[in-house]
Amino acid sequence: MNIDSLKNHIAQARTDLVFKELSLYFDNKPDDLLLNKFKIIHSQWSDLRKNDFLLSTQERTQAVGKINYLVLELLDEIKKSSSNEVGESFQSFENQIIRILFLSANPADTSKLQLDTEFVEIQKLLQESPEYDKFDLKVDTNITPNKLHQAIQKYRPNIFHFSGHGFGTGELKDGTRSVEKPPVLSGLIIEDEKGNRKILSQSALDGLFELIAQEAEVQVVILNACYSAEQASTIKKYVKNVIGMTDSIGDKSAIAFATGFYRALANGKNIEMSFKYGKNAIALAGFNEEHKVILV
Numbered sequence: 001m002n003i004d005s006l007k008n009h010i011a012q013a014r015t016d017l018v019f020k021e022l023s024l025y026f027d028n029k030p031d032d033l034l035l036n037k038f039k040i041i042h043s044q045w046s047d048l049r050k051n052d053f054l055l056s057t058q059e060r061t062q063a064v065g066k067i068n069y070l071v072l073e074l075l076d077e078i079k080k081s082s083s084n085e086v087g088e089s090f091q092s093f094e095n096q097i098i099r100i101l102f103l104s105a106n107p108a109d110t111s112k113l114q115l116d117t118e119f120v121e122i123q124k125l126l127q128e129s130p131e132y133d134k135f136d137l138k139v140d141t142n143i144t145p146n147k148l149h150q151a152i153q154k155y156r157p158n159i160f161h162f163s164g165h166g167f168g169t170g171e172l173k174d175g176t177r178s179v180e181k182p183p184v185l186s187g188l189i190i191e192d193e194k195g196n197r198k199i200l201s202q203s204a205l206d207g208l209f210e211l212i213a214q215e216a217e218v219q220v221v222i223l224n225a226c227y228s229a230e231q232a233s234t235i236k237k238y239v240k241n242v243i244g245m246t247d248s249i250g251d252k253s254a255i256a257f258a259t260g261f262y263r264a265l266a267n268g269k270n271i272e273m274s275f276k277y278g279k280n281a282i283a284l285a286g287f288n289e290e291h292k293v294i295l296v
Contacts, residue, residue, distance in 0.1 A: 101157035107197040129266035156216035166225030
C-alpha cells in the first residue's frame with residue numbers, strides 16, 4: 001500500500017477509494033493495533049454518506065474535512081508502523097488496488113503476433129485469483145500515438161504493459177517480436193492512423209514517461225517486445241521496475257513470461273518474485289530464452 005498515493009487521493013476528494021484500499025489492508029491484518037481506529041473512522045464516514053442529504057453544504061464540508069484529517073493521521077501511523085515491511089529494492093503490491101494497462105500494436109506491415117492470446121491468458125489468471133477484485137485490467141489495441149496518450153491519461157496505471165514488435169539488431173523473423181533494423185536507433189513499433197507501422201523512438205518514450213511520472217503512480221513497466229532493454233534503461237530514471245528484452249524473442253516465450261509474471265502477481269508475490277516466475281515459465285516451456293528477459 002502506497003501511503004503517498006492515498007494521501008494524494010484524499011487531496012483529490014477520492015476518500016471512498018482510500019477507505020476501500022484501507023479495508024483491504026486491514027483485512028489481512030486482523031490483529032493490527034490500528035484496526036480499531038480505522039473502524040471508528042470508517043464508521044463515521046459511512047454515517048456521513050448515509051446522512052449526507054440532511055446536512056448543509058457548510059456542515060458537509062466540515063464533516064468531510066474532519067474525517068480526512070483523521071485518515072491522514074492514520075496513514076502517518078501506518079507508515080511509521082510498517083516502515084520495515086517492504087524491502088528497499090522492490091515494492092510489493094500488498095493490499096493495493098492494482099491498475100494494469102495492457103497496450104498492444106501489430107501493424108499490418110509486420111508479422112502476425114498472438115497478442116490477443118497473451119491478453120486473454122493474463123485476464124484469465126487475474127480473474128481466477130483469490131483476490132480478483134484487487135486487479136483492474138484495462139486493454140487498448142492497435143495503439144497509435146493519440147490512443148497511447150488517451151489510455152495513459154484515462155487509466156493512470158500502476159503497471160504499464162506493452163506487447164508488440166520492437167527493433168534493434170537482427171533481421172525480421174516470423175514467430176518473433178522483432179522487425180528489421182531501420183536506419184535509426186532502436187525502438188518500439190506502434191501504428192499510424194492507417195494501421196501501418198510507426199516508430200516509437202527512445203527519445204519519444206523518454207518524454208512520455210517523464211510526463212507519466214507526474215500523472216500516475218507507475219510501479220512496473222513491461223515492454224514485451226524484442227530489443228526493448230534499451231528503452232527499459234531509458235525509462236528506468238522515471239520508474240523503479242522496468243522489464244525489457246535484450247534480444248529478439250519468440251512470441252511463445254513472450255507469452256510464457258507474461259503468464260508466469262501475472263500468475264505470481266495474482267498469488268500475492270512481489271515484483272521481484274513475479275519477474276523470476278515469469279523467467280522460469282519460459283524455461284519450463286523449453287524455449288531457452290529466459291536469459292533475454294531483464295529487470296533493470
